[in-house]
Amino acid sequence: MKDERLAEAVLAEIDLLHRFFVAWFLGSCPKTRASFARVADALAPGFVQIDPQGRQRRRAPLLTALRVAYGCRAGEDFVIRIIRPQIRLVHRGLALATYEERQRSGGATTRRRSSALFAPAPAAPAGVAWLHLQETWIEPAAR
Numbered sequence: 001m002k003d004e005r006l007a008e009a010v011l012a013e014i015d016l017l018h019r020f021f022v023a024w025f026l027g028s029c030p031k032t033r034a035s036f037a038r039v040a041d042a043l044a045p046g047f048v049q050i051d052p053q054g055r056q057r058r059r060a061p062l063l064t065a066l067r068v069a070y071g072c073r074a075g076e077d078f079v080i081r082i083i084r085p086q087i088r089l090v091h092r093g094l095a096l097a098t099y100e101e102r103q104r105s106g107g108a109t110t111r112r113r114s115s116a117l118f119a120p121a122p123a124a125p126a127g128v129a130w131l132h133l134q135e136t137w138i139e140p141a142a143r
Contacts, residue, residue: 007090042128
């Protein structure tokens with residue numbers, strides 16, 4: 001995959017996966033194997049997430065937690081916004097992206113800064129797979 005195409009696919013994947021999360025957590029998409037495949041097929045077999053608390057989760061436990069979380073925000077005003085997605089580097093078939101994720105639920109907003117590493121994956125929904133995700137809390141601005 002050419003560098004420019006890889007970068008475009010990564011930015012699309014970041015947006016599309018977070019849209020899926022909103023639908024999944026709200027319970028507004030079907031709770032089917034085919035629907036859940038959207039996230040399962042996007043995470044590489046060796047995927048690792050480091051969450052904002054510094055805990056490391058591998059693909060299988062993360063998918064289990066996500067599967068159980070279906071509809072956990074049903075009836076809430078739950079929104080995820082991706083702010084300033086940016087490709088930081090494309091090199092040797094890998095792409096590094098950064099973005100800010102804002103989640104709003106019940107009037108409260110949390111923010112995290114994320115760095116994610118991707119590789120081409122023709123079978124993945126957007127043609128790229130998540131290899132690694134590092135999230136860090138962004139503290140609310142002092143007033």
